[in-house]
Amino acid sequence: WLKEGPGRALFIALTLGDTSELSRDDWNLFRITGTTHLVAISGFNIAIVAGMAFFVFRWLWCLWPPLLLHLPAQKAAMVGAALLAFIYALLAGWEPPVQRAFLMFAMVGAAAWLGRLSRPSHVLALAWFVVLLLDPLALLSPGLWLSFGAVAAIFYAMMNRLQPPGFLAGLIGLQLMLSLVLAPLTVWYFHGLSWFAPLLNLVAVP
Numbered sequence: 001w002l003k004e005g006p007g008r009a010l011f012i013a014l015t016l017g018d019t020s021e022l023s024r025d026d027w028n029l030f031r032i033t034g035t036t037h038l039v040a041i042s043g044f045n046i047a048i049v050a051g052m053a054f055f056v057f058r059w060l061w062c063l064w065p066p067l068l069l070h071l072p073a074q075k076a077a078m079v080g081a082a083l084l085a086f087i088y089a090l091l092a093g094w095e096p097p098v099q100r101a102f103l104m105f106a107m108v109g110a111a112a113w114l115g116r117l118s119r120p121s122h123v124l125a126l127a128w129f130v131v132l133l134l135d136p137l138a139l140l141s142p143g144l145w146l147s148f149g150a151v152a153a154i155f156y157a158m159m160n161r162l163q164p165p166g167f168l169a170g171l172i173g174l175q176l177m178l179s180l181v182l183a184p185l186t187v188w189y190f191h192g193l194s195w196f197a198p199l200l201n202l203v204a205v206p
Contacts, residue, residue, distance in 0.1 A: 013039050017092035031190070034197020035204055043101035043147055044205075045092070046085050050105055053077075053084040078109045097143045100131050104151065120155045124148065142189040146182060153181040175202050 002008040009021035019039065030036040038044065057080030061073040082105070089102045107127040111117050128148060131138055138144045157177045165173060179198040187193050194200075 010039070014045075017045075017095070017098070031192075032194060033200050034186075034194040035200060037146070038201075038204055040097060040143075042097040042143070043104065043151070046089065046098070046101040046105055049088045050081040050085040054081040057081060075113055078113055082106060082109050096135065096138060096141060097147065099134070100127075100138070100144065100147055103127055103130055103134075104147075120159065121152075124151060124155065142185070145185055146189075149182055149185060150178055153177050171206070172202065175205070 002011060006026065009019075009023075009026065013019045013022055017040075022039070027036070030039055054077045058073045058077035061067055061071075061076040067076070085102055085105055089098045092098050104124075104127045107123050107130065108117070111123045117123070131144070154174065154177075157174050175198050179201075183193055
């Protein structure tokens, strides 16, 4: 239904993971601006879909109070979010980055279900183990190191604080932390670094 053009190509890439209509110039622009990670279907997209599903399922579950006697709304919402995230991952092609993102979400969901979210590093290590168990060759993929490196940086930035920062300060600090941590990997794998990518991502990521 959408007309031919860059808007159509980008919309299809962002929603379904189909990048066949993106041109070489499009990819060069994403690379130069440091926004390639937003185009590839991975953890970011899975998180958005699962997060929306979680709140919708929790709201729907609370509409029938007798259900709450059998299963808390939060746990029911986790199951619904995991199911929808899995369907979306299949729709997006079930590529290795999508698999890693879903497995990470599944590990976090399982830890939350069991009440063991107090040790995020253990959850991350378990997800790493499961991913490599299913696909040992993932060690050769830049996406593995970039995705797990980013999550590890987020965990480090958000933990062990005496007082949480304000929203804007937290957003800027987290983006700077990610840029600093991922810079060596980006230079190693892609032979370059965009100095203004952190500034662009402050706008593009939200």
